[in-house]
Amino acid sequence: MALNHSSFDPVTFVLTGIPGMEESHVWISVPFCLMYAVALTGNSFLLFLIATDRSLHQPMCLLLALLSVADLMLSTATVPEMLAIFWFGSRKVSFDACIAQMFFTHFSFIAESTILLAMAFDRYVAICDPLRYLAVLTPATIGKVAVAAVLRGLGIMFPTIFLLKRLPYCGHSTMHHTYCEHMGIARLACADITANIWYGFTTTLLSSGLDAVLISLSYAVILRAVFRLPSKEARLKALRTCGSHLCVILMFYLPAFFSFLTHRFIHNIPSCIHILLANLYVIVPPMLNPIVYGVRTRQIWERVTHMFSKVGGTCR
Template sequence: MPFFNSTIGRPSIFILTGIPGMEAAHHWISIPFCIMYIIALLGNSIILLVVKMHQSLHEPLFLFLSMLAGVDLVLSTTTMPKMLAILWFDAGEILFETCVMQMFFIHMFTGMESGILLAMAFDRFVAICHPLRYSTVLSTSSISKIGLAVLMRNFAVVLPFVFLTTRLPYCNGNEIPHCYCEHMGIVKLACADTTINSIYGLTIAGGVMGMDIALIVSSYARILSVVFHLPTQAARKKAFSTCSSHVCVMLIFYIPAFFSYLTHRFGHQIPHHVHIIVANLYVLMPPMLNPVIYGVRTKQIYVRVLKMFSMHSGFPEH
């Protein structure tokens, strides 16, 4: 396969180099990444299975949790198999078209994760601030529409990345110092003005994820206001408990996401291998930790998972 296709001004293949400066440790680094990926696959599959098997869990919170688990499965599987191939076998070659497709799925499903976290914040807001209207506002039909809206929103805002990336000529080599293809990593190899790409990327980060964060913070400000006015300490404790898992999941997702995004543009003083490691964790930690956090801290999920494993292991339930 030729390196460069001069008729369309771009390489036929890109080379993902892994973690720059840490090539000698790739095999060791792959061990925790592989373990985290296995945990992500098992954890999110169990969440989906438990919610599907138990009709009593077909409630808004658990339906949103199922959406989150599905997104996490796609997000981790979009990146991890290729990442492990690079770390294990130095198999960094990836077709230009495949690289752009991977970029599309990564950005789309990270955006979907943000949208679902917003939907889960809205769920907690209605449950705590307007409990009498909960079943009316968050009907099965409403949840389906919210899920579809999240999907369509992110498809619409991420699709232009594909056109903005494929329109550029690439003559600055074909090596991407990363473990997966993402927008700015590809664009840095272009030999043309990439201002539009940068502006659009910043606009989407600020306009979509920034808006999601603002609405989430607003929801939790209202929730805290209501919780502090609850009549008993037990009621306040229960309300805090129902929200704590969601807050943990949001912090795990948004902190590395914005660190990775902003260091690509402004963090030139940060060692490149640190940025790449954090970027890898950004697509792996939420899928791994989300089912663990919800499985441990959500009683309905925790109890049913224990029952499922007790039945299959043959041990008596306690």
């Protein structure tokens, strides 16, 4: 492998896809391609709907728009590269392109985690303190959430670039994964990567880990308030909504944290299981979010049904 002699950066990395399942790559690609198509269509439609309908410029809908942007970025940063490996055997990626993919993948994840925390707070205020909802969740507040998500992602990920750039790679180039991520790149270095391990561990705990704890606390308080509702029908409706939200949130955090922990502390998990789960959190939540949150958000569901009823009337 040719080397850049001034920095010891390899010219290219080689992504293997899912090791041990190479013969099934084409079949595995089918559900991932379909999920990516649904994610693109659903999130783009949701963004279009919210952008063009002023009646939807409300706190929860604006947060959903932010979530759709993060979903599109997260899935697009990873899935096209994954499909290129599965379909065309396009496994080589330049060092700088790999760093860029790593940056946008983790940046999108951090931004999405921040937005999910804001959405949990939105639901908490809406259910537990509804009289103050419009006073607390103003458009200016949603703007601050967007800025916070961007600045938080940039603040955490920029140091990672320099932590990886400083390492010599000495020709090690094969990465057993479908996309580039921080520890996958760091483990190819022929130097001490303790700083990378502890930086990744600390920032994950203080960002996404803290978000997951706060989201859990928010929904615990929400569920306590729901069980105090006098109407059984109202309780069931609120439980269905909270339950669907929690399922999507779990699908986002659990595979991500599993991938994070196995890279650092657990090394006896089969790599194919690890990589399959790592692929789930970059495509399943982006596919489910517009469906679950769109259907469960009354204003959006009403606009969608109204739009399709008008289309149906026109076709007649």
